[in-house]
Amino acid sequence: MKRENRLEAIINELRASKEPLSGATLANLYQVSRQIIVQDIALLRASNYDIISTNKGYLLIDPPGKYKIFKVYHNIEEIADELYTIVEAGGRVNDVFVIHEIYGEIRAQLWLTSKSDVDNFVTSLAEGKISPLMKLTGEYHFHTVEASSDRVLDLIERKLREKNYLVEV
Structure with a gap:
């Protein structure tokens, strides 16, 4: 999967999830390393997505409630x-x-x-x-x-x- 498609898919996963998603979960889902997910999250944050890291994983604050x-x-x-x-x-x-x-x-x-x-x-x-x-x-x-x-x-x-x-x- 190309990075651009994976970034869009990660955003969709985070939007759909009511609970934080761990880097390992996302890595398994897209068959990449956890380090690639860390880089992807950094790119998404740089693109103005409000993604926070918790002790349970990543959480997208979008749309704001x-x-x-x-x-x-x-x-x-x-x-x-x-x-x-x-x-x-x-x-x-x-x-x-x-x-x-x-x-x-x-x-x-x-x-x-x-x-x-x-x-x-x-x-x-x-x-x-x-x-x-x-x-x-x-x-x-x-x-x-x-x-x-x-x-x-x-x-x-x-x-x-x-x-x-x-x-x-």
Whole structure:
């Protein structure tokens, strides 16, 4: 397959995927090395495609969805419920961030789109692989949530408010 055709095919794969695609997955799909995929992604970025790298693979931010930042508060035991509430209502949890009084904004990418993603994240917390940022700020934190429409974002907001996770700003 010629590079030009492969670049178009990669964009189509990334657009169709709701979850990040690893370089190895794309390499197997197009029967090239992972290094070729890395070069292809660099070319696509140079062509103004908004492709981000996550710990799970590449993700195309195209077309941009609707975004809303939610300020939330809950204890550590409620993390899974809060995140399930968002993804089950049709949202994607792009990140978590806190505003620390000394360090300023501290942000971590999450890219949680499903219950399985949430389960993996919560398992990592339970195993001590990662520590929730909310521990730095007395359990207050923010999420950037993406959804297909304002209606879905409104639904997520309503559900978070019903569970008393939402903090009015």
